Amino acid sequence: MASLTYDLTLAGLSVGSAAALTGIGLIVTYRATGVLNFAHGAIAMVCAYLLRQFTVEWGRPLWFGAAVTLLVVAPAIGLVLERFVFRPLAVLGGDPAQTLVASLGVFVLLVGGAALLWGQGARADAPTLVAADPWGQLAVAVAIAAAVGAVTRWTRFGRELRAVVDDRSLAVLGGIDADRVAAAGWAFGSFTAGLTGVLLAPYVRLDPYGMPLLVMEVVAVAVAARMRSLPVAVVVALGIGVAQSQLTRLHPSGWAEPLVQAVGANLFVVALLIAALVLPGVGTRDALPRTATARAETPAGAWTVAVILFLIPLGFAGRDLHTSVQVPALGVILLSLVVVTGRGGQISLGQAAYAGLGALFTALLAAGRFPFLPALPELTALLAAVLLVAPLGLLTGWPAISRHGLALALATFAVGVGVSRFVFAQPYATSGLTLSRPAGFAGDRAYYVLELGLLACALTATGLLRRGRTGRALAAMRDHESGASAAGVPVPSLKLTAFVAGAALAALGGGMLAMGVRAFDPAAYDPVRGLLWFAAIVVLGADNTLGALAAAALLVGLDAGARGGVAAALIGVLALLVGRFPAGPYETVRAAVVRLRSGRRGVLTPLGAGVRGRLRAREAAAGAGAEPPRPASGAPGPLEPMEHADQNDGSPGTAQYSGRSRGLFPSLSSPPPPPPPPPPHTLRARRLRVAYGGFTALDGVDVDVLPGRVSAVVGPNGAGKSTLFHCLAGTLRPDQGSVRLGERDVTRLSAHARTRLGVARTFQQLAVFPSLTVAENVRVGAEQGWVADPGATERALRLFGLDGPMRASPAAGLPTGTLRRVELARAFAGSPRVLLLDEPSAGLDTGEVAALARVLRALAADGTALLVVEHDLDLVADLADVVHVMTAGRIVTSGPADQVLRTLDPRDTAVE
Numbered sequence: 001m002a003s004l005t006y007d008l009t010l011a012g013l014s015v016g017s018a019a020a021l022t023g024i025g026l027i028v029t030y031r032a033t034g035v036l037n038f039a040h041g042a043i044a045m046v047c048a049y050l051l052r053q054f055t056v057e058w059g060r061p062l063w064f065g066a067a068v069t070l071l072v073v074a075p076a077i078g079l080v081l082e083r084f085v086f087r088p089l090a091v092l093g094g095d096p097a098q099t100l101v102a103s104l105g106v107f108v109l110l111v112g113g114a115a116l117l118w119g120q121g122a123r124a125d126a127p128t129l130v131a132a133d134p135w136g137q138l139a140v141a142v143a144i145a146a147a148v149g150a151v152t153r154w155t156r157f158g159r160e161l162r163a164v165v166d167d168r169s170l171a172v173l174g175g176i177d178a179d180r181v182a183a184a185g186w187a188f189g190s191f192t193a194g195l196t197g198v199l200l201a202p203y204v205r206l207d208p209y210g211m212p213l214l215v216m217e218v219v220a221v222a223v224a225a226r227m228r229s230l231p232v233a234v235v236v237a238l239g240i241g242v243a244q245s246q247l248t249r250l251h252p253s254g255w256a257e258p259l260v261q262a263v264g265a266n267l268f269v270v271a272l273l274i275a276a277l278v279l280p281g282v283g284t285r286d287a288l289p290r291t292a293t294a295r296a297e298t299p300a301g302a303w304t305v306a307v308i309l310f311l312i313p314l315g316f317a318g319r320d321l322h323t324s325v326q327v328p329a330l331g332v333i334l335l336s337l338v339v340v341t342g343r344g345g346q347i348s349l350g351q352a353a354y355a356g357l358g359a360l361f362t363a364l365l366a367a368g369r370f371p372f373l374p375a376l377p378e379l380t381a382l383l384a385a386v387l388l389v390a391p392l393g394l395l396t397g398w399p400a401i402s403r404h405g406l407a408l409a410l411a412t413f414a415v416g417v418g419v420s421r422f423v424f425a426q427p428y429a430t431s432g433l434t435l436s437r438p439a440g441f442a443g444d445r446a447y448y449v450l451e452l453g454l455l456a457c458a459l460t461a462t463g464l465l466r467r468g469r470t471g472r473a474l475a476a477m478r479d480h481e482s483g484a485s486a487a488g489v490p491v492p493s494l495k496l497t498a499f500v501a502g503a504a505l506a507a508l509g510g511g512m513l514a515m516g517v518r519a520f521d522p523a524a525y526d527p528v529r530g531l532l533w534f535a536a537i538v539v540l541g542a543d544n545t546l547g548a549l550a551a552a553a554l555l556v557g558l559d560a561g562a563r564g565g566v567a568a569a570l571i572g573v574l575a576l577l578v579g580r581f582p583a584g585p586y587e588t589v590r591a592a593v594v595r596l597r598s599g600r601r602g603v604l605t606p607l608g609a610g611v612r613g614r615l616r617a618r619e620a621a622a623g624a625g626a627e628p629p630r631p632a633s634g635a636p637g638p639l640e641p642m643e644h645a646d647q648n649d650g651s652p653g654t655a656q657y658s659g660r661s662r663g664l665f666p667s668l669s670s671p672p673p674p675p676p677p678p679p680p681h682t683l684r685a686r687r688l689r690v691a692y693g694g695f696t697a698l699d700g701v702d703v704d705v706l707p708g709r710v711s712a713v714v715g716p717n718g719a720g721k722s723t724l725f726h727c728l729a730g731t732l733r734p735d736q737g738s739v740r741l742g743e744r745d746v747t748r749l750s751a752h753a754r755t756r757l758g759v760a761r762t763f764q765q766l767a768v769f770p771s772l773t774v775a776e777n778v779r780v781g782a783e784q785g786w787v788a789d790p791g792a793t794e795r796a797l798r799l800f801g802l803d804g805p806m807r808a809s810p811a812a813g814l815p816t817g818t819l820r821r822v823e824l825a826r827a828f829a830g831s832p833r834v835l836l837l838d839e840p841s842a843g844l845d846t847g848e849v850a851a852l853a854r855v856l857r858a859l860a861a862d863g864t865a866l867l868v869v870e871h872d873l874d875l876v877a878d879l880a881d882v883v884h885v886m887t888a889g890r891i892v893t894s895g896p897a898d899q900v901l902r903t904l905d906p907r908d909t910a911v912e
């Protein structure tokens with residue numbers, strides 16, 4: 001018994017050593033470059049093939065092949081990837097989502113290339129570099145971990161590496177060559193990948209698809225080590241390896257047997273599921289590459305061409321027609337990614353799981369092997385499978401609520417791998433499950449016609465999800481999640497909807513695919529397919545229905561017509577180019593945001609002649625009756641629409657007033673009249689306390705945002721203004737204290753729920769939806785806000801001078817001042833009772849600031865409660881009725897604006 005335990009432990013250490021090597025490589029690359037290299041397993045596979053090529057095919061000595069493969073080729077792959085793929089992306093801004101797609105591109109390129117070069121079949125004759133004795137492998141893993149630890153800790157390069165990891169730009173400013181550090185990280189990461197590949201190859205299936213996946217399954221080791229600690233990675237890897245080995249001794253009988261066996265054989269997958277779904281995520285950015293978010297313009301006539309192309313196979317016969325049957329099915333699967341990724345902006349690497357479940361359930365239902373259900377006719381089985389799989393979309397939808405970017409990629413990948421290993425690899429799925437086509441559609445031509453009908457249904461459903469209220473909300477969520485939330489879009493439930501709809505569509509496509517080939521083939525829904533489909537859909541324009549159909553035709557056509565792997569290689573090359581396409585809306589808005597950040601942000605106007613002059617002017621105007629007194633009871637004041645030179649001549653310019661007084665909502669002096677204003681409510685915060693770790697950012701803050709008043713919060717940098725703002729807007733939950741809207745306690749309500757109760761907000765850094773037009777941006781606010789009023793969009797567009805030709809322009813590329821007005825109009829369109837404005841003057845020129853002040857004053861005059869966090873004291877003097885001065889997390893002075901501003905010591909609000 002003891003010897004069995006020992007033997008199993010040795011076997012487990014062997015597996016664990018290979019996993020530890022993978023973990024070390026992934027962590028080093030991630031630390032040096034910020035890239036979680038999804039291609040790590042593919043590099044391992046290529047190196048394993050290469051060593052086999054040297055020794056088996058060319059008859060070279062093992063030491064020679066190993067030296068060239070591991071010391072020359074593997075590092076060279078890393079260096080090439082760094083220089084030609086990832087460094088250009090870092091120069092462009094290092095967006096993690098772009099690097100994710102690029103690393104997926106490298107993955108599919110290497111897998112496709114290997115399939116082309118060495119064929120798709122598995123090889124069993126890979127040479128053995130280190131004997132099966134686990135001590136050798138363990139020694140290699142531990143020695144490498146120790147060497148990396150020593151280099152990181154005690155050498156100059158290690159110090160540079162840590163500096164780059166801490167803050168790349170600061171390190172570069174300090175004279176460190178970050179590119180050199182990244183290149184070394186890539187070279188070393190590829191070396192460990194190669195080593196893993198050649199160590200594993202003799203003991204596992206060496207094939208282009210299986211081995212990369214096997215290696216990537218152990219990514220859990222790196223995630224469990226928080227992509228940071230090498231000792232933790234090594235210990236976790238060895239622990240899982242040994243535990244997996246020991247589990248093989250368990251032989252429970254009954255229902256638990258297959259489950260225990262599956263877990264025992266796939267403990268790394270279980271660890272991946274736990275690491276990706278339970279542990280907090282390792283990457284947090286939510287953007288997809290610009291090609292994915294680009295507004296898809298379908299050329300005129302493209303649909304006609306597509307319809308003709310899809311009808312052509314009806315004229316085919318034999319093998320061609322049989323192959324064509326796969327295209328509509330794959331098209332439906334890819335449409336599911338159009339909904340989830342294209343429109344909703346959510347990374348989903350697990351769509352193959354839903355497609356496979358659709359296929360499996362259809363086959364089981366049609367065969368009468370599904371628990372508790374009789375055998376169903378094929379079409380009914382297909383529809384029932386779709387209904388059964390749809391709610392399983394929550395498996396990836398739920399993690400998506402709190403995860404973004406890399407963390408979501410890992411979670412969806414984990415679900416894909418988990419379903420593949422624990423559901424598709426079971427005897428009921430692997431024992432030749434056949435499936436008939438529906439009665440009357442048995443022949444390829446008839447079945448193709450049926451598929452076209454189902455494809456048309458899927459296109460209609462996709463169209464509905466991409467257009468209208470839901471489509472706009474999805475696009476808003478994709479373009480700017482917090483902005484969407486602030487506009488009232490219920491982001492969590494919308495994400496669930498997208499994933500559920502995506503799962504249903506994928507299941508439909510999967511079922512169609514299985515009926516096409518008359519069998520459930522688990523390999524057709526392998527997780528690697530999920531990666532390939534995701535890369536394909538991003539490459540061909542994720543929010544583009546026609547792109548999905550073209551991708552389906554391309555993937556099926558190339559793989560059928562040429563040697564297997566061509567389609568993957570092509571998609572891989574295209575994915576590598578994704579980051580280099582000309583600037584799209586994503587880039588343009590990002591540039592606007594950068595301009596904004598370097599603009600007025602942080603320039604706090606010291607209290608001086610300007611403010612005092614404004615206060616005097618206000619008093620003089622009030623005395624002369626030229627300016628209305630501060631509204632005290634919601635009495636309407638004059639409001640003119642903001643107008644802008646660019647509205648008239650189409651070119652960006654400075655804001656100007658029309659110079660005519662047109663009443664509160666001038667354009668609506670004729671029917672239909674605006675709805676009666678909502679009852680005003682005070683937003684009241686009491687004893688708010690927020691601590692970040694041990695640092696108290698808010699300490700017992702009380703504030704009232706009163707209807708009909710403009711309240712301003714001023715204070716030096718770090719005073720806690722933004723923290724207070726976030727507590728009021730619902731983006732931060734205070735540790736103590738309460739926020740009430742009228743009588744209702746809203747402390748625990750989310751941002752979108754508060755918006756729907758009438759608390760709207762704008763952002764210091766622009767939060768517009770670049771792929772939507774100006775009018776659509778505003779409409780999102782009107783549709784999702786407190787009062788769903790059909791006339792609100794037009795009123796908001798007019799009020800903010802956006803109702804000219806500009807209304808139809810995509811928001812991407814518009815000047816910052818215009819985008820500020822778009823954001824304000826969106827907030828206003830929801831008919832808010834309370835409007836929270838975070839540095840509304842940031843990025844605006846003098847004329848625009850003046851125009852903004854007039855509009856905001858008039859909104860207050862109309863009964864809206866306004867709170868402004870602002871550095872520009874001139875604007876505060878111009879605008880505010882009540883001023884709160886914050887310092888070190890407390891409100892130190894509150895009172896009427898003229899009194900507070902007059903007594904304010906400039907040192908209290910020191911310039912940044």
Ligand SMILES: Nc1ncnc2c1ncn2[C@@H]1O[C@H](COP(=O)(O)OP(=O)(O)OP(=O)(O)O)[C@@H](O)[C@H]1O
Pocket residue numbers: 692695697715716717718719720721722723724
């Ligand atoms: N997420 C966070 N984690 C840790 N500390 C934070 C966090 N957010 C803010 N802080 C700290 O809390 C304090 C208050 O920050 P806050 O952003 O609210 O100040 P502020 O008055 O808005 O400053 P600014 O005018 O620069 O925006 C600052 O010292 C800041 O460094």
